[in-house]
Amino acid sequence: MSRSLxxxxxxxxxLVALLGLGACGGDDDEGTxxxxxxxxTEEGGGNVTEQLFAGSAAxxxxxxxxxxxxxxxxxxxxxxxxxYMDPQKxxxxxxxxxxxxxxxxxxxxxxxxxxxxxxxxxxxxxDISDDGKTVTVKLKKGVMFSAPVKREVTSKxxxxxxxxxxxxxxxxxxxxxxxxxxxxxPKDPGxxxxxxxIQTPDDYTLVFKLTKGTGAAxxxxxxxxxxxxxxxxxxxxYDKENPSTYGEGHAVYTGPYMVESDAQGKATGYVPxxxxxxxxxxxxxxxxxxxxxxxxxxxxxAGNEDTAVATRxxxxxxxxxxxxxxxxxxxxxxxxxxxxSELSVVPGGGWRMISMDNSRPPFDDINVRKAVLxxxxxxxxxxxRGGEALGPIAQHLIPPGMAGFEESNSxxxxxxxxxxxxxxxxxxxxSAEYFKKAGMSSGKYEGSEELLxxxxxxxxDKSISQITEQQLNEMGFKTTLRLVTRDTMFTKFCNVPxxxxxxxxxxxxxxxxxxxxxxxxxxxxxxxxxxxQNSNWPEMDVPEINKEIDDAKLVVDPAERAKAWAKVxxxxxxxxxxxxxxxxxxxVVCSPNVRGVQSGYSTTWDWNFxxxx
Amino acid sequence: xxxxxxxxxxxxxxLLILVSAVTFVIFNVFPSTDPAALRAGxxxxxxxxxxxxxxxxxxxxxxxxFGDYIWDVFAHQDFGKSYVANxxxxxxxxxxxxxxxxxxxxxxxxxxxxxLSVGIISAVKHRSILDRATIGLSLIAISAPVYWLGxxxxxLFAPDFGVFGLGFLGGQGSYVPFSEDPLKWAQxxxxxxxVLATAFAAVYARLLRGSLLDVMGExxxxxxxxxxxxxxxxxxxHGVRSAITPxxxxxxxxxxxxxxxxxxxxxxxxxxxxxxxxxxxITRGDLPxxxxxxxxxxxFIIIMNLIVDVLYAFLDPRVxx
Numbered sequence: 001m002s003r004s005l006x007x008x009x010x011x012x013x014x015l016v017a018l019l020g021l022g023a024c025g026g027d028d029d030e031g032t033x034x035x036x037x038x039x040x041t042e043e044g045g046g047n048v049t050e051q052l053f054a055g056s057a058a059x060x061x062x063x064x065x066x067x068x069x070x071x072x073x074x075x076x077x078x079x080x081x082x083x084y085m086d087p088q089k090x091x092x093x094x095x096x097x098x099x100x101x102x103x104x105x106x107x108x109x110x111x112x113x114x115x116x117x118x119x120x121x122x123x124x125x126x127d128i129s130d131d132g133k134t135v136t137v138k139l140k141k142g143v144m145f146s147a148p149v150k151r152e153v154t155s156k157x158x159x160x161x162x163x164x165x166x167x168x169x170x171x172x173x174x175x176x177x178x179x180x181x182x183x184x185x186p187k188d189p190g191x192x193x194x195x196x197x198i199q200t201p202d203d204y205t206l207v208f209k210l211t212k213g214t215g216a217a218x219x220x221x222x223x224x225x226x227x228x229x230x231x232x233x234x235x236x237x238y239d240k241e242n243p244s245t246y247g248e249g250h251a252v253y254t255g256p257y258m259v260e261s262d263a264q265g266k267a268t269g270y271v272p273x274x275x276x277x278x279x280x281x282x283x284x285x286x287x288x289x290x291x292x293x294x295x296x297x298x299x300x301x302a303g304n305e306d307t308a309v310a311t312r313x314x315x316x317x318x319x320x321x322x323x324x325x326x327x328x329x330x331x332x333x334x335x336x337x338x339x340x341s342e343l344s345v346v347p348g349g350g351w352r353m354i355s356m357d358n359s360r361p362p363f364d365d366i367n368v369r370k371a372v373l374x375x376x377x378x379x380x381x382x383x384x385r386g387g388e389a390l391g392p393i394a395q396h397l398i399p400p401g402m403a404g405f406e407e408s409n410s411x412x413x414x415x416x417x418x419x420x421x422x423x424x425x426x427x428x429x430x431s432a433e434y435f436k437k438a439g440m441s442s443g444k445y446e447g448s449e450e451l452l453x454x455x456x457x458x459x460x461d462k463s464i465s466q467i468t469e470q471q472l473n474e475m476g477f478k479t480t481l482r483l484v485t486r487d488t489m490f491t492k493f494c495n496v497p498x499x500x501x502x503x504x505x506x507x508x509x510x511x512x513x514x515x516x517x518x519x520x521x522x523x524x525x526x527x528x529x530x531x532x533q534n535s536n537w538p539e540m541d542v543p544e545i546n547k548e549i550d551d552a553k554l555v556v557d558p559a560e561r562a563k564a565w566a567k568v569x570x571x572x573x574x575x576x577x578x579x580x581x582x583x584x585x586x587x588v589v590c591s592p593n594v595r596g597v598q599s600g601y602s603t604t605w606d607w608n609f610x611x612x613x
Numbered sequence: 614x615x616x617x618x619x620x621x622x623x624x625x626x627x628l629l630i631l632v633s634a635v636t637f638v639i640f641n642v643f644p645s646t647d648p649a650a651l652r653a654g655x656x657x658x659x660x661x662x663x664x665x666x667x668x669x670x671x672x673x674x675x676x677x678x679f680g681d682y683i684w685d686v687f688a689h690q691d692f693g694k695s696y697v698a699n700x701x702x703x704x705x706x707x708x709x710x711x712x713x714x715x716x717x718x719x720x721x722x723x724x725x726x727x728x729l730s731v732g733i734i735s736a737v738k739h740r741s742i743l744d745r746a747t748i749g750l751s752l753i754a755i756s757a758p759v760y761w762l763g764x765x766x767x768x769l770f771a772p773d774f775g776v777f778g779l780g781f782l783g784g785q786g787s788y789v790p791f792s793e794d795p796l797k798w799a800q801x802x803x804x805x806x807x808v809l810a811t812a813f814a815a816v817y818a819r820l821l822r823g824s825l826l827d828v829m830g831e832x833x834x835x836x837x838x839x840x841x842x843x844x845x846x847x848x849x850x851h852g853v854r855s856a857i858t859p860x861x862x863x864x865x866x867x868x869x870x871x872x873x874x875x876x877x878x879x880x881x882x883x884x885x886x887x888x889x890x891x892x893x894x895i896t897r898g899d900l901p902x903x904x905x906x907x908x909x910x911x912x913f914i915i916i917m918n919l920i921v922d923v924l925y926a927f928l929d930p931r932v933x934x
Contacts, residue, residue, distance in 0.1 A: 077786070081698075083654075091654040168664045173654025176661075188660040242668055243699055272698040273705075273893065274885055301786055303883040309767060309785060316774035485896050491647035522656050533650050533657050 047400075047411065048388045049345060049585045052336060057344035057596035060609075061112035064597040065292045068611035073297040074594065076605075077304040077314060078323025081273050085259065086247020087228035088165040091173040093510065094324040097602030098300070099225045101278060101291075104254040106137055106158065106206075106227040110290060111609055114349065114401055114514050114600035117223035118290065121153065121254070123204070126222065132213025132556045137222065139204040146253040146283040148265045149231045153254060155200040157229030164235070165226050167192050169244040174512055177522070178221035181210040192239065213554040216561060220513040229254065248272070256284045256293035256608070276300040278607075294611035314589050315339050319612055321590040321605050329386030329460070332587065336389075344598040344605075345587045347401050350510030350519070351394045354381065354468055354579040355494070355537035357502050362447050362477070363538075367438035369576040371445075374420040375431025375475055378581040380467050381505075384460035385584055393424040394580035396573050397519055398565065401600070403558065404516040407566035413573065420576060431475065444476030451502040454493040457483035461506035468505040479503075495533050507537050508584075514601075516565035517553055524572050525549045538577040545571050614926065618919065625915045630683060632911045636904055637679050646898025648696035669696060682904070692908075693901040695894075702905040705890060710909075711790055713886035716809065716878065717871040719802050721864070724810035724817060729860070731814070732821030737848060739826060748822075751815035763808045763881030770804060786883035805882045809875060813867060817860060824856035831855075858925070865921030866914065873910025 046054075060067075082095035087103050090096060100108060107117035107126075119125065121143060127136040143153040162179065165172035168189035179185060183197030199207040208218055221227075231252060238246035249267050251259070258281040260269025269277030278298040300323060304310040311327045314320040315335075327335055327343070335343060356363040356372065363369050378393055385391070395413030398404040408414075415422045419430060432443030440446045451472065455465025462483055469481045484493070486506070494504040512518040522528055526541025527550075548571060552564040586603035590596040593613050599606035649666040650657075666672050670681075685691040692702035731751075735744045769776050771784045783801030791798045828834065829852050837847045874888025883889075887906055894902035 168668070171653065171657075171661050171665060173657050173661075176658055177656045188658075189664045248699075272700055273890075301883075303885065303889065304786060305880065306764070309764065309881075312774045313771075313785065485646065485898075487646035487651055487896065487898055491650040491898070492645070495650065528656075530659060532647070532659060532662050533653055533655070535656060 047392050049391055052389055053340075053343065053345045056336075056340045057342065057590065058346065058598060060344070060595065060597045061346070061600065064111045064606065064609040068292055068294040068595060068609065069613065070294050070611070071296055072294075072612035073299065073319060074295050074607075074610060074612070075320050076298060076300040076323045076607075077310045077320060077325065078300055078302050079305045079307070079310075079325050081302045082276070084247055085251065085267070085270055085276070086170065086244065087225035087251075088161055088170050088172050088175075088230070089244075089247055090225055093602045094604055096225055097599055097604045097607065098276060098278070099228070100255070100599075100602070101257045101293075101298070101607045102251075102253045102255045102259060102281070103225065103228040104143060104289070105223065105225055106139075107223040108290075109223060109514070109599070109601035111597050111599050111606045114347075115403065116514060117220075120290070121158070121227070121229065122222075123288075126219040128215040128219055128556050130556065132215035132554055133210045135208040135210070135215045135219050135222075137206045137208075139206070140287050141204060142285055142287045143254055144283055144285040145229075145231055146258055146265075146281050149234050149252045150283060151231075152203075153229045154203040155206045156203070157231050158206055158227060159195075159198045159200055160232040160235070161228055161230040162198055162226055163195050164192065164230060164239055164244070166195070167239065167244075169239055169242045171243070172226060174221065174224065175226055178214075178217045178512075179208075179226075181212045181214045181218075183209045183211055192236070213556070216556050217515065217517055217553060220515040220518070223513045253281050254284075255281060256286065256289070256291050257281055257298070274302055291608040292611075293608055295607070298607055311335075311589055314591055315342060318591050318593050321594055321596065321610065322588045324604055326587050327589045329390060332386060332389050335589070339589070339592075342590050342592055342594075342596070343587060344590075344596050345390070345585045346598050346600045346603050347399060348391070348510055348584045348586045348603055349401070349514075349601070350399055350508055350583070351397060351580050352381075352385065352508040352582040352584055353394075353537070354464070354503065354505040354581065355507050356578050357500075357537075357539055358575075358577055359497070359539040359541070360500070360502070361449060362445065362451075363502065365438050366576060367434050368445065369578075370420040371431045371434035371438065372472070372475065373576050373579055374423070374434055375426050375428045376471055376579050377426035377467075378424040378579065380425075380471075381464050381579075381581040384463045384467070385582060386587075390587065391582045391584040394583045395421055396569050397524070397580060398516045398569050399511070399519070399583045402511065402514055402516055402519070403562040404565040404569060407562050408569050414570060418573060418576075421573070424581075426471070428475075435475075440476075442476070446476060448478070449502075450478045450480055452500065453479055453481045453503040453505060454489055454499075454501045455481065455483055455504070456486045456489050456506040458486065461486075465505045468503060472503070491533070494537060495535065497529065497531065497534055497539055504537055509535065516562070516569070517549075520565060520568055520572065521549055521553065524577065540572070540575065540577045542575060545575070614923070618923070621915075621919050621922075625912070625919075626687070628915060629908055629911055633683060633686075633904060633908055634679065636907045637675075637682070637900075640898075640900050640903065641675055645900075648898055648900070651898065652696065686908070692905040695899050695902050697894075697897050697899045697902075702901045705902065706887065706905055706909055709885055709887050709890045712788060712884050713872060713874055713879070713888065715791065715798065715802060716805055716875055716884060716886060717868060719806040720809035720813070720871065720875075721868060723806045724814040725864075727810065728814035728817030729821055732818040733825065733848065733853065735818060735822040736825035736829065744822075747818060751818050754811045754815035755819075757812070759808060759812060759877045760881055762811060763805070763878060766804050766808050767881070785881070788882070788884045801882075801884075805878050805884060808881070809871075809878045817863070820863065821853075821856060821860055824859055825852055828852050828856040861921055861924055865917040865924075869914035869917035870910070872913035872917075874906060 083092040084090040087099050104121045106122040108120040109117050123138040123140045164170050165175040166186045171189050182195055184195050197209040235246045238250050257278045259267040260277040260279045261267050307325045308328050392411050396408050398408050435443050469479050472479050493499045493501050509523050522535045524540050526546045529536045529539055548568050552568050555561040555564045588605055595611045595613050597606050597609035649662050652665050653662045731747050735747050738744050770779045772778050772780050772782050773784045782803050787801040789797045837851050874891050876888035876892050879886040879888040891906040
């Protein structure tokens with residue numbers, strides 16, 4: 001052997017030995033951590049997540065304004081940008097959290113209670129008539145628009161805000177869903193038209209007149225930014241452009257804050273995709289406002305996509321907080337020990353689901369669906385999202401904290417009656433029984449179809465998609481898995497019934513406002529199956545359930561409404577339409593010198609209540 | 614020479630149209646995000662989606678969309694508007710370009726300084742311990758993924774959370790334009806320059822080493838020594854001058870590619886450059902931005918190749934066009 005070859009081999013051997021020593025000596029505590037924490041009992045009350053986060057910044061939600069100090073600047077690290085800064089355009093909870101700082105809508109949610117919206121611009125709860133066809137709202141007096149409008153807000157401004165949502169140049173995504181029954185509401189997006197069903201008998205009264213008794217849903221919608229007032233005489237020239245440039249460049253504000261603007265009112269502090277610079281609104285009139293608005297300035301910076309680095313920066317730095325990013329699930333265990341007071345968590349107000357297309361074989365057979373649900377290891381799917389530290393297994397479709405959840409037997413649901421839900425870790429014996437009921441004597445699927453599974457190619461959904469494929473294969477299904485970007489997954493595959501995707505493992509749904517209609521109607525009502533942007537992923541179309549949903553929409557009394565939707569929930573789950581696996585919680589993180597208060601609605605920090613210590 | 618340059622510039626126009634066509638086809642043939650559906654939000658009616666599709670011009674035949682796009686670009690320098698942010702593509706590129714140029718120029722200077730020095734020393738001290746050490750280190754530098762290197766650099770040196778927290782450096786997301794604050798601009802780019810330059814410096818060191826070793830064995834080098842020239846003069850004026858030609862070729866290509874966007878470095882350090890813009894646009898199916906950044910990237914590569922070819926004529930008198 002030549003000397004140079006011998007030297008090279010010796011050097012290699014030394015390197016391997018060095019690496020081997022390093023591997024043996026390392027702390028593999030994190031290495032075995034699959035993303036969850038050890039199980040804990042629920043003796044202390046609350047679920048495992050709530051127990052784990054007891055003593056964290058989540059406790060501040062109980063008394064959000066207590067202990068806050070005025071002054072200071074907070075820097076927010078986000079991955080992406082808001083969808084829109086226009087209050088009538090935005091349909092993204094992260095953006096709504098920002099909008100709530102700079103605009104006052106009719107109603108809003110306090111950080112600690114998302115079961116009921118509180119009056120913001122409104123001077124009291126909405127008055128819904130017994131037949132649900134009239135909703136009356138009174139306004140507070142003295143709320144002011146910022147420069148250059150600088151006048152008092154009136155009912156006509158709220159009316160114009162709702163009307164512009166129906167125009168093609170604004171194209172609000174939910175106005176037609178919840179306010180489409182307004183008398184005279186345009187059926188199709190088009191030029192601006194006054195809606196006769198929104199009446200303003202005086203400057204401080206709004207009366208919504210509906211053709212059907214869906215007033216409860218309309219009242220719920222008024223907690224969303226669509227109810228933010230917009231001065232018609234100022235905004236119309238911007239609304240004539242397509243798309244409207246009012247919100248992104250020329251908005252006027254009613255909240256304690258505003259986007260940094262120049263003397264002409266042009267928003268200089270918003271750089272799309274990069275930055276939103278929020279400063280105090282000098283024209284703010286704090287009329288009966290629950291917002292303490294402690295901070296002087298909030299600087300939101302996009303582009304922080306590496307959540308591990310961003311989390312480290314926040315925890316090591318000063319006056320920083322997370323935007324819509326979450327601390328990595330596989331680091332939560334360590335962070336809960338070292339930085340508990342800088343963490344907070346709230347229910348996400350929704351569920352995560354692996355959908356099955358009920359409209360075509362093989363999942364048009366209820367016994368096949370039950371077999372899959374019974375045998376599917378939902379714990380493994382949840383593990384990819386942080387395990388039980390970040391939420392319980394979803395046993396039905398109304399998330400914790402929402403009306404109808406308690407009426408749906410809380411976390412337990414109907415597992416006593418629906419045995420296919422009883423074993424979240426999967427029960428292959430029970431699964432085999434249901435396959436046999438479907439005529440498959442082997443106890444596994446015997447059909448020849450190849451199932452198309454389309455999932456998100458980013459973690460953790462990528463892993464969940466792979467787990468889904470593996471489990472379906474074990475049950476006898478032949479599958480093809482395609483992983484694409486999230487937007488492509490939705491707009492070209494899962495939201496498009498014609499694409500004939502059998503399984504979508506990366507779907508989920510969160511509330512629009514605190515009402516179970518927002519969870520069940522878009523996602524399981526057969527009348528809402530559409531060609532594009534379809535959210536009824538199982539394509540469930542059971543006439544009896546469709547009628548039940550339509551009837552529940554008309555119930556006005558809150559207690560009766562909760563019961564009605566719990567019944568709908570039960571009947572949907574009895575169909576075993578898909579595989580719900582988690583009511584996930586959303587975690588956020590802030591620097592040690594920040595007093596964090598998380599919003600239960602937007603699930604980000606509530607900027608109106610944040611302060612520096 | 615002038616005719617050669619004109620010929621190449623005309624060819625560039627054709628090539629850019631071809632590149633644009635390929636990008637357009639890829640976007641429309643392979644499944645990508647439907648921008649109208651994305652903009653429409655969560656529960657839109659079909660009418661809302663159609664209205665948005667009309668506004669974006671997506672209801673027209675594909676060939677008409679493409680034809681209009683090419684005409685607007687070359688006749689009016691109008692690259693369209695972003696589907697997502699509704700801002701002009703050209704203004705977004707103009708806004709992001711300075712960051713990419715800053716990153717590229719600084720990176721080039723760093724890697725040329727280190728790469729060429731190391732390459733020359735390695736060639737001159739051929740087979741020495743220094744030579745072997747630099748070869749070994751350059752292999753590691755070439756193998757290390759840029760993204761990983763960037764994260765390690767931040768972990769070690771970031772001023773806010775780094776293990777050795779160097780205060781004079783800028784951390785992730787600290788980039789400011791040169792016009793705003795030259796000192797902070799430089800501080801924010803030192804780490805990204807070093808990270809970007811690491812692999813390139815290693816490549817250039819090895820390239821120059823190999824080329825110089827070949828050249829130093831030539832007869833005219835022996836003649837130069839025999840004439841009594843100083844060794845430094847022999848190496849630099851005669852050896853490196855001949856050996857540098859492949860380095861110039863690669864340099865032109867690398868600068869052109871980087872000006873199109875150093876996606877990984879910009880992502881790790883959150884630098885708002887062309888690379889980040891392109892990456893965000895791809896994930897969101899924002900075709901106008903993707904088209905714009907691809908065209909700019911292709912433009913820079915073609916121009917840099919042209920510059921390199923022209924430089925050859927000065928470096929090597931035998932080259933004539």
